[in-house]
Amino acid sequence: MSTRLFPTYKRWDLTFESASGDTITTADGREFIDLMSGIGTVNMGHNHPEIVDAVEKQLHRGWHGSNFFQYKQQEEVATQLTTMTGLQRVFFANSGTEANEAAIKLARKATGREEIVSFTQSFHGRTYGSMAATGQTKIHEGYAPLPGGFTYAPYNDYAQTEKYITSDTAAVIVETIQGEGGVIPGAQAFLEKVEALAKAHGALLIIDEIQTGMGRTGERFSYQKFGLDPDMVTVAKGLGNGFPVAAMMGREDLQPYFGPGSHGTTLGGNPLAMAAVHATLHVLNTPGLLSEVEAKSKQAFQHLRNQCEASDIVTEVRGNGLMIGIACEEPVAPILTKMQEKGAVALPAGEKVIRLLPPLTISEERLAQGLDIVMEAIKETAKTKS
Template sequence: MGDTDTHIFPTYKRWDLTFDHAKGDTITTKEGHDYLDFMSGIGTVNMGHSHPDIVAAVEKQVQKGWHASNFFHYEEQERVASLLAEATGLDFVFYGNSGSEANEAAIKLARKATGKESVVSFTQSFHGRTYGSLAATGQSKIQEGFDPLPSGFTYAPYNEVDELAKYVDDQTAAIILEVIQGEGGVVPGERGFLKQTEALAKQHGALLIIDEVQTGMGRTGSPFSFQKYGLTPDIVTVAKGLGNGFPVSAMIGSTHLKAHFGPGSHGTTFGGNPLAMAAVEATLHVLNTPYFLEDIHEKSQQAFQLLNEELRGLDDVVDIRGDGLMIGIACKGPVAPILTNLQAKGLLALPAGEKVIRLLPPLTISQDRLMIGLKIVVEAIKESAKTTASR
């Protein structure tokens, strides 16, 4: 479709593909071409497309009704809140519709609860595109053209323990971080850095907000990635995989924050609607299936083993990093041509910045299909390396 044939703002650089339907790990275009999906709707369809249990739950709720407003009590909201509290070790939930909304709510709550303004995030972070979450995003290219942004936000270097203390003081309301920076290049936080961040927050009476929008819901092999490091956040935000692609998010906070988010302090028309809750509850039940997380761990080990064996010796490959089934392959040059080649080979993947290939296959993908896809990725990278060497 050409630019003159649409009435949609051109905010997305779209591929020359038209979606028709999807099932499991496969997306089929209107033209009838099948693609092995190693992007999962940008890390949202963690349980695979059209998961039968999740589809059935949403279909059942459709027949009952999908919106009445948050003036009503919803039993579904209470059930999901209990599951999220149990999964995170936190206490109270606010529902939104996107990761940006969840982070916006977290920033508002942190300032209200502490009475302080300053929020510290990190360079190359990504927390959303609404004004508060955009101001917390440490990437100037994403902020460009939207000045003036809300004040009070600073950006510390990620994974640099000695530098972090320069940015945190007694006027800091919160530190917000991703345990693995997703859009910033699939960069894992180092254990010492993450623990020091937590300690600095507690030392200065600041809240620790962990953005699990991309890393949560089993993506790294744990329900939430912060749990692997023994962190104790005050607030966790989650979206993307929370409803297996259904637009829904949650901000989950500790009990001492309850008094600061009372009636009228925050809200959203559609947050926590019954359709969203049906999708979330069914998704959480899949996540809690026995051996589900262990299976992710086994597939992750095999994936990293294959990639390290095949790619570590290539001059064009700088690093292979990530956790669980969130994998980044950092290259010396731009990865756009490799991603185009992957599409030609029938596989969909994403960039994370200009020079990183980001792989986010469905968590439910079979071991065989995962290996098939990874071999396609290896083949495309090696073809690119040969092309570079011949120049």
């Protein structure tokens, strides 16, 4: 296919046409069970009527006025987010990388320190600051020199991490589950010790909830499941159910460091985005939704682990909530292709992990059907190679 686009993505031979609920339809009329949710973004399902209605109504009222105006919708959404998190201040942006940039800037300004500690195999974005905070050399390649002041401690290794967090540390940024790094859950004790160590040294704790937030793990935010007390939280992806929007939330005492002119964005927090977030949060807070996520998670892990016991190539099924990684002994690209042939789409997380991020609203029956396709693709791929 001829294209004028930069080849920055390894695109599939599928052309998106439309989507509804947990189903994606391509231009040639094929339907796929969506086990990826737009990379953990369309958490409430595609084309959710309440969210579509909210955005459509705002569309006719006005798209953009700029942040020189006061937006009633921003205040309403900020109140919702602060109520959900216990943090008191919110900055709206357009993407997860922007939210993390804001958090990094605020941490350095508030503490007067330079060093940001993150973790190996982490992923925090692709702009220069968030890329420098990302602990993956493949993300850095070709972009030297990166901004200084970033170090990477081994994930889930507290004894080593203790050497990295010092009185020179401005902030520690951590994912409770590393998504792009391979769906690697943080150990409870490790995360608790990282928090305690940061606080002991006067460093700020930033939790990156870009992929784990908005109900993905069965709590509104994954750090709540671990009982952590962050100074800042970043969220994007599922925040607007696919509409480009993000937020950086922080404690009240950080407010003086982000005054007029200290940071900004032209489009962040625009009325369309706020309409999408307001409606998405309303759906997220539907009674029973999060308990249903937990029930479907239990179903999914039990199903996959039972099936994978007999697999020659699956080494581990891991994750939390509806954020599932199937670690394999070999590259998973052929398995993902086989899944597409059978009518389901999913993602890799690195070269050897299948990443499943179905919509939180997927039915148990539809989820089971999708998981059966995953296992069929794994078995058939293994047979082909044997």
